[in-house]
Amino acid sequence: MKEKLFIIRLSIALIIFITGLIGILGIFYPLPIFNIQFTPLYQRVIIDFSIIALVLFTLFIIFTLLFGRIYCSLLCPMGIYQEIITLITKRDNEKQPNRAVKYFISAILFGVLTGGSTLLIKYIDPYTIFSSGITLTITGIITIVLIGILTIFKNRFFCTNICPVGCILGLISKISLFKMYIDKNECLSCSMCERNCPSGCIESDEQIIDNETCIKCFKCISNCPKEAIHYGIKPKEKIKYSPKRRELITTASALIVLGIAIKSGIELGKNIIKKTKEIILPPGSVDTERMYNKCLNCNLCIKACPNKILVKSNKEFEAVHIDYSKGENYCKYDCIECSKACPSGAIKKITLEEKQRTRIAMAVIDSEKCQNCRECINNCPVKAININEKGQIIINSSNCIGCGTCKKYCNNNAIEIFAINEQQRV
Amino acid sequence: MKRREFILSSLLAAGGTMILSGCNKKNIIKSEGEVVxxxxxxxxxxxxxxxxxxxxxxxxxxxxxxxxxxxxxxxxxxxxxxxxxxxxxxxxxxxxxxxxxxxxxxxxxxxxxxxxxxxxxxxxxxxxxxxxxxxxxxxxxxxxxxxxxxxxxxxxxxxxxxxxxxxxxxxxxxxxxxxxxxxxxxxxxxxxxxxxxxxxxxxxxxxxxxxxxxxxxxxxxxxxxxxxxxxxxxxxxxxxxxxxxxxxxxxxxxxxxxxxxxxxxxxxxxxxxxxxxxxxxxxxxxxxxxxxxxxxxxxxxxxxxxxxxxxxxxxxxxQGEINCTACKYCMEVCPKGINIPAIFSLYNQYKVTKSAFHLKIYYETLSETEKADKCIKCGLCTKNCPQNLQIPELLATVEKEYEKAKQG
The missing domain is CATH 3.20.20.100 (NADP-dependent oxidoreductase domain)
Known part of the structure; x- marks a missing residue:
């Protein structure tokens, strides 16, 4: 059984990975796996006060508290991607350092996120870069390739020493219930485990496994000739805990960095963008400022949109937005796919009824071009277009939600859809 | 504890309680005069x-x-x-x-x-x-x-x-x-x-x-x-x-x-x-x-x-001023966030003083998104205006006057 643990874990991970992959590509999405990723969930908890997100997030933490950072080898798409690379290259592993730099990286990234801006984390969070890479975004592809190269030479160095999510989960892993440990009575110090460990966290001479950087891949358990490595509740050893001076200084300065990062995140969120840009956003994303600061650019919504009007971040606006010149040219009235797909809360979870009452833009008719064909009146889903006493077609702006249907059906190009500053309830 | 210390500290405590309880009391209204x-x-x-x-x-x-x-x-x-x-x-x-x-x-x-x-x-x-x-x-x-x-x-x-x-x-x-x-x-x-x-x-x-x-x-x-x-x-x-x-x-x-x-x-x-x-x-x-x-x-x-x-x-x-009372009901609905009352107030001052120079200067102090040229003429403001002003048309007028002021 023990030898098979690695294979079982790997197969589950691969199944999850493949389902996730076809999910991102918009082919078939049976499991909303990307709704249980760390960073998006965390953001949903702090900006949306969503109960579902809070429950999922708490479960996530409890899961890690029980089993350690098994997320990294089971759920994280970036982790499994790296694992696949190592399976192909099959290099020998070496001991990896556990440097304190990652605490500062993590403090900065999550501090800024907590302050209210995804500006930094969207280029490094494992889930985000993976999904933006898969959906062919240049920054995502570059980061994925870089990490791929890093993996070939340094194995899971990204996970153990760079990844901000891994850093936090590692800290939780330190006190998790289930741990990896070596049974000192059985161990021969043959270093089989050390050579096979992808995260380089085993010291077979001293029979120590560093549970902070261990990603619980179970490779060592399967490889140990004496079955000396166990995964479970570690028998208590009497060690008097005395924090070293260096640890204390690191902790204190990381906390200070975290505080500064939160503050600068708040400032960044406020000042980074002025609302001058004429950008239409998917219903539920409120305004350009919020969208810019909350969107992780994972592009799940783009794949979900049946009308294909959502576009990736580009020069115009560095987050997902609507471009009515693309796809079907209008936003479907009875559809909230983008809101359902968004894992990070950038597009709020709205009900269909709310969506149908959310104004995302504003249609205006140019009465000189209008030839009174009445196609718009027949097609307007909210019945906002009428004929006035003079026989002219007019838009009742109080009802217009800016879905763009009228523009699509207009034969004379007389209707223009204008972006608005902030989405409103009609 | 000495007797003196005891008395002193109990006095302090009593004083503190009194101040605290005083805070909770409703303000007493002293009449200084009476409106009709x-x-x-x-x-x-x-x-x-x-x-x-x-x-x-x-x-x-x-x-x-x-x-x-x-x-x-x-x-x-x-x-x-x-x-x-x-x-x-x-x-x-x-x-x-x-x-x-x-x-x-x-x-x-x-x-x-x-x-x-x-x-x-x-x-x-x-x-x-x-x-x-x-x-x-x-x-x-x-x-x-x-x-x-x-x-x-x-x-x-x-x-x-x-x-x-x-x-x-x-x-x-x-x-x-x-x-x-x-x-x-x-x-x-x-x-x-x-x-x-x-x-x-x-x-x-x-x-x-x-x-x-x-x-x-x-x-x-x-x-x-x-x-x-x-x-x-x-x-x-x-x-x-x-x-x-x-x-x-x-x-x-x-x-x-x-x-x-x-x-x-x-x-x-x-x-x-x-x-x-x-x-x-x-x-x-x-x-x-x-x-x-x-x-x-x-x-x-x-x-x-x-x-x-x-x-x-x-x-x-x-004088041809705009009858705006700056109630800002229009701002509640304007999808473009145009600062309509401020624009009208500037225009009214211009109508009274006839100083194109001041119109130009003050108009420039509005932020880019608040200006009249951002108007898309959707007419939401008109519906909310208590004074029944035709706001989009008035904004166009102001914009024209401003363009004139800029050149002249």
Whole structure:
């Protein structure tokens, strides 16, 4: 059984990975796996006060508290991607350092996120870069390739020493219930485990496994000739805990960095963008400022949109937005796919009824071009277009939600859809 | 512990407790004078009411220190009528007023609030928002409560939601003492609305300029015929009748050198016999002091003064200013966030001073998104405008004038 643990874990991970992959590509999405990723969930908890997100997030933490950072080898798409690379290259592993730099990286990234801006984390969070890479975004592809190269030479160095999510989960892993440990009575110090460990966290001479950087891949358990490595509740050893001076200084300065990062995140969120840009956003994303600061650019919504009007971040606006010149040219009235797909809360979870009452833009008719064909009146889903006493077609702006249907059906190009500053309830 | 130390510390403790308990006590109102009061049903209402739409501001937030000073001054002079509404000051007004009035005995002030028609999607909303307002104002009941801003666009919603029935229920429950409505529509709608219910009062826009401009006298007559008392809002047109143009000011000074424009306007409104109180949206303590002084030794206007008011109104009308009261109801809906009141105010100053230079400079101080050229002519603002201004067209006019000023 023990030898098979690695294979079982790997197969589950691969199944999850493949389902996730076809999910991102918009082919078939049976499991909303990307709704249980760390960073998006965390953001949903702090900006949306969503109960579902809070429950999922708490479960996530409890899961890690029980089993350690098994997320990294089971759920994280970036982790499994790296694992696949190592399976192909099959290099020998070496001991990896556990440097304190990652605490500062993590403090900065999550501090800024907590302050209210995804500006930094969207280029490094494992889930985000993976999904933006898969959906062919240049920054995502570059980061994925870089990490791929890093993996070939340094194995899971990204996970153990760079990844901000891994850093936090590692800290939780330190006190998790289930741990990896070596049974000192059985161990021969043959270093089989050390050579096979992808995260380089085993010291077979001293029979120590560093549970902070261990990603619980179970490779060592399967490889140990004496079955000396166990995964479970570690028998208590009497060690008097005395924090070293260096640890204390690191902790204190990381906390200070975290505080500064939160503050600068708040400032960044406020000042980074002025609302001058004429950008239409998917219903539920409120305004350009919020969208810019909350969107992780994972592009799940783009794949979900049946009308294909959502576009990736580009020069115009560095987050997902609507471009009515693309796809079907209008936003479907009875559809909230983008809101359902968004894992990070950038597009709020709205009900269909709310969506149908959310104004995302504003249609205006140019009465000189209008030839009174009445196609718009027949097609307007909210019945906002009428004929006035003079026989002219007019838009009742109080009802217009800016879905763009009228523009699509207009034969004379007389209707223009204008972006608005902030989405409103009609 | 020595005896001396014991006595000392127990004295300190007792003193501390006394100070703390003193903090909780309701403010005692010392009377320093009394504004004129008028009898309404079974209470006395001060002729000057504190309108809470233009509260003192400190950046983006309400300046609570100044507001507290103003409230204290008003209470000391018997001006204990406070008029707030859901949407005032970005929905912050009710909370601020609640905080300030908490320190006074509930019987010592009269609080008026309004039900935002545009927020109502169903009958349940009426009660939901009412309870929210009570919470924000920290009171159990409202003395005066109104359907807010019935006009051409809200009248349908006001009928569909059956606000009157629901609010009547609340009145029966004792949570509303007097039930009325505030109105910004046409006389035709008003004729209809006055028959909807046995209204206790009506809140109308009455001042010497609007008496003809928005047919205020017709509205006033309709209400008076029904025997409904009137509360006056916008007696100074949002400050428009305070900052008179040179010509109008000269006319006032020529006839009544001692009068100030504010006093003149307030007295004009208060001189209508069917009026319970005149609301003035005061933004600092000085305005409060001036207005209270006006009403402490209040005298009805005589015929000559009323004639002068008519003449001033004609002068103002001839200047081609825009009749904007800066109520900012348009800003609530403008999808582009154009600063319509600021633009109109600049334009009005330009019309009076004819200084293209100043128009150019001040217009540039508006941020890029607030300018008139961002208008997409969707017309949402027009529907919300209590003065029925054709805002998109006016904005285009201002834009044209500005372009001219830029070149010239």
């Amino acid at each position: 009061k008028r009898k309404f049903k079974d209470i006395n209402v001060p002729l000057l009411g504190f309108g809470c739409m233009r509260l003192p501001m400190d950046g983006k937030n309400i300046d609570m220190i100044e507001l507290e000073k103003m409230t204290e001054y008003a209470m000391m002079h018997g001006a204990n009528y406070f008029d707030t509404a859901y949407m005032y000051v970005d929905e912050m007004s009710e909370t601020a007023i609640g905080k300030v009035l908490k320190k006074y005995d509930r019987n010592s002030f009269i609080l008026a609030d309004k039900s935002p028609i545009y927020k109502m999607n169903s009958r349940e909303d009426v009660r939901k928002i009412f309870d929210e307002q009570r919470k924000k104002c920290q009171v159990d009941y409202f003395d005066f409560y109104m359907c807010h801003n019935i006009n051409l666009n809200t009248v349908d919603q006001y009928k569909n939601v059956k606000m009157v029935e629901e609010l009547d229920k609340l009145k029966q429950e004792g949570k509303i003492k007097y039930f009325g409505f505030s109105f910004h529509g046409t006389p035709e709608i008003l004729k209809d609305v006055v028959n909807d219910y046995d209204w206790d009062f009506a809140q109308l826009q009455v001042n010497y300029l609007d008496w003809d401009v928005v047919k205020a006298h017709e509205q006033y007559n309709i209400v008076q015929e029904k025997g409904i008392p009137v509360i006056v809002m916008e007696p100074l047109r949002g400050g428009g009748l305070v900052n008179l143009s040179e010509k109008a000011m000269a006319k006032l000074k020529e006839s009544y050198p001692k009068s100030t424009p504010a006093e003149f306007g307030l007295r004009w409104a208060a001189s209508q016999n069917n009026v319970i109180t005149v609301l003035s949206g005061m933004s600092n303590l000085q305005q409060m002091k001036d207005n209270i002084a006006t009403f402490e030794n209040f005298q009805l206007m005589n015929d000559d003064e009323i004639k002068t008011a008519d003449e001033i109104a004609k002068i103002i009308q001839s």
